[in-house]
């Protein structure tokens with residue numbers, strides 16, 4: 001039997017919870033033997049930021065990146081590692097840099113998805129330099145903001161074209177709020193988007209490789225209460241449509257670790273936010289779903305490296321547009337075509353086989369870890385780092401309860417009781 005050593009790199013910001021979990025599970029997993037009898041051994045390392053020679057070879061086979069969206073140095077390091085060294089990246093820094101929320105809206109509108117009506121409006125306060133002042137003076141057309149809002153219809157959302165983390169997002173119910181929000185937008189470039197008012201369900205899907213967890217979400221709750229433990233809150237067809245939308249976005253842009261927000265009203269699925277370079281995977285947000293997320297990250301990481309999956313930087317835009325532009329296909333038929341292409345991109349079938357035949361022991365590994373003292377220590381440390389002291393006891397009990405529920409459900413699923 002031959003051996004193959006793989007090093008997984010984590011490019012991290014301020015998070016400690018999921019990286020600690022990921023490291024623990026990879027180390028407990030042990031070698032993974034592929035179909036040809038090769039044993040794949042894994043190690044994980046946190047990547048540090050330092051000068052790099054453009055021709056130096058990184059030691060990593062795969063990098064999970066949580067940093068490059070915000071900082072230039074790691075972003076450019078990732079691009080070098082992608083272009084020169086074929087390092088497998090979650091995610092592509094190229095499309096996340098160039099395809100902001102705005103471009104992602106455009107592409108998915110072209111593909112026929114039901115993104116609410118959206119208008120990009122010019123800066124309230126243009127960039128402050130003389131050349132732009134000249135351009136603005138000469139070429140900026142006056143426009144009637146009220147007329148745009150009335151055409152879209154209230155209520156509306158005003159939000160940055162490249163938004164994230166709800167920064168600068170406001171709900172607009174009338175003219176006064178419209179002008180106040182626009183005045184406050186300053187130098188941020190904003191969308192005006194028709195609200196999906198009175199939606200039935202907010203479904204937030206987290207996708208990792210070909211796996212998607214669709215979770216019931218409530219944006220009006222405080223952070224710890226936004227995801228609820230709910231199964232079967234969408235009918236089968238709507239659930240499948242929601243999964244397909246997330247997978248399509250990801251295959252289209254080559255994003256392999258991303259979240260997708262959809263609002264569902266009267267059975268219609270409206271995608272509103274699906275370009276999240278650094279999707280929320282915090283223990284205190286995901287709670288019950290946290291073990292799934294870590295397992296999915298481990299599975300996809302192992303699959304990509306053990307099978308030698310090549311990173312794919314090239315997009316297949318035209319193939320998707322060819323489907324989009326067909327007039328003989330309904331929305332449902334187009335979604336089916338996209339789903340086939342997305343599953344091809346993610347090798348969904350081969351991945352399922354691999355997980356079943358090569359990674360069957362991961363469930364046990366995760367279950368044992370979550371039941372044990374190391375996980376409990378992580379839970380306690382995370383609560384202490386996240387909440388003020390007078391809330392520690394309450395939240396430690398709260399999260400222990402949710403993870404205890406996961407352990408019991410998992411035991412039922414694995415037929416242990």
Ligand SMILES: Nc1ncnc2c1ncn2[C@@H]1O[C@H](COP(=O)(O)OP(=O)(O)O)[C@@H](O)[C@H]1O
Nearest residue numbers: 116157163164165166167169194195196219273
């Ligand atoms: N068109 C819309 N209809 C209803 N709610 C919306 C709409 N757009 C945004 N929202 C609300 O505002 C929140 C933040 O907007 P979003 O587009 O997700 O921005 P961000 O990228 O900052 O997360 C959403 O989670 C949702 O609650």
Ligand SMILES: [Mg+2]
Nearest residue numbers: 165166261273
């Ligand atoms: Mg959002």
